Amino acid sequence: VVQxxxxxxxxxxxxxxxxxxxxxxxxDEISIQKCQEAVRQ
Structure with missing residues (x-):
């Protein structure tokens, strides 16, 4: 990612x-849901 x-x-x-x-x-909906769940964890 840094690259x-x-x-x-x-x-x-x-x-x-x-x-x-x-x-x-x-x-796009799946991406939003996964990002929201990642923030919670």
Whole structure:
């Protein structure tokens, strides 16, 4: 991710393993649901 965003990206990114449920629906809706669940965890 750092290679994509560049080393001047103003935030520190930390990889964490989280267990997200499998959602059904449109890809954009699934992405929103997974992001919201990741924030909760």
């Amino acid at each position: 994509i965003l560049g080393d001047k990206f103003p935030c520190t990114l930390v990889a964490q393993k989280i267990d997200l449920p499998e959602y059904q629906g449109e890809p």
